[in-house]
Amino acid sequence: MQQTWINDYRKRLVREKIVTSLAFGLMVGAGADFLAALACYLFNFKGIWLPLTIGGGVFLLSSVLFYFLKFRPTERDVVRRVDTMGLDERAVTMYELKDEDSFIAKRQREDAVEKVAAVNKEQVKRAFPLFALKTWAVILLFTVFLSGAGMTTVAGLAGAGVIDSPDILPDKDRENFCIVSYLTEGQGDVEGEPEQTILAGEDATTVVAVADDGWMFTKWSDGVKDPARTDRKILEDLSVTAIFEEIAESSEDIDGEAGGDAEDGDADKNAPSDNNDSSAPAGDSGQGGEGDGNGDKGDGSGSGNGGQEGEGKGNGKGEGAGGGWSDGNQIIDGKTDYRDVRDLYYDQAMEIIRNGGELPDYLREFIEQYYGSI
Known part of the structure; x- marks a missing residue:
């Protein structure tokens, strides 16, 4: 109890x-x-x-x-x-x-x-x-x-910024951070890290401005014309924009391409056979060759852009070799296209940037020269 x-x-x-x-x-x-x-x-x-x-x-x-x-x-x-x-x-x-x-x-x-x-x-x-x-x-x-x-x-x-804070911490004891932003204007991308937060005084990682098809990189908003950039010793927030412009095709370029196709077709139709001692009048895509005799038929060797029928003297026998053409004449040693080498170097550079590394001098120099020549 x-x-x-x-x-x-x-x-x-x-x-x-x-x-x-x-x-x-x-x-x-x-x-x-x-x-x-x-x-x-x-x-x-x-x-x-x-x-x-x-x-x-x-x-x-x-x-x-x-x-x-x-x-x-x-x-x-x-x-x-x-x-x-x-x-x-x-x-x-x-x-x-x-x-x-x-x-x-x-x-x-x-x-x-x-x-x-x-x-x-x-x-x-x-x-x-x-x-x-x-x-x-x-x-x-x-x-x-x-x-x-x-x-x-x-x-x-x-x-929240509604009222001010006294912020009594001395500047020497404070770790200041800077925000680095790489923006785009036009059709293109910034390869690397477009948004970076780093300690004041440190370097930002390398970024490269890459244009889309039909566009070209012109410059950064701060005047830098190199598409690849590494900003160093950042002391305050930085924001720059990669400016891309559309590549416009003029009417003259379009007419020229159309005319060239037509002339190439005419030249193919009038091309002489290997067993014929005479040749038909040459098309507009070659300058006349030289021969030993008089007549309308020259041996037709030569190259060039535009022209009338060749005047030549001779028996009209000979081989005609028209002028060759490649895309932008970007040829190395007659076999390798510049763009193939550029793509290889560009892929290597992007892989290094994605892994946070620094571009070697030979890669940076090649990419700068390539974009500078466009």
């Missing part, structure tokens, strides 16, 4: 002490939040999550510590609280004599049990309230909580 009512009142006291521990934990957590928010405001740290995280963690940890180290109730605490309901220390005496079996001890326990059973609900509520903080603790709790909430609000507004 004795142990039963002690357990019942113990549950009430445990609830009260848990609430008290949470209140004191909130007090300490709010104080930690205030200090963290103040530091963020003074040092211009734009992260409101930091004081909230610190305050929440300190609140949980301190609440647990307060309960187990200070407020956790024992059976003696329970019987002392029971005595406040008008039992005049009967509960404490009963608890102290619980192991004795004398007549006096038995009579004392019976008397205490009768008095405990006679208490009413109002007495129990007054003796075991859910919220039992003293006035000074309540005032301190609200003061610290409002201070922490207010300082967190100020730090958040400063981080």
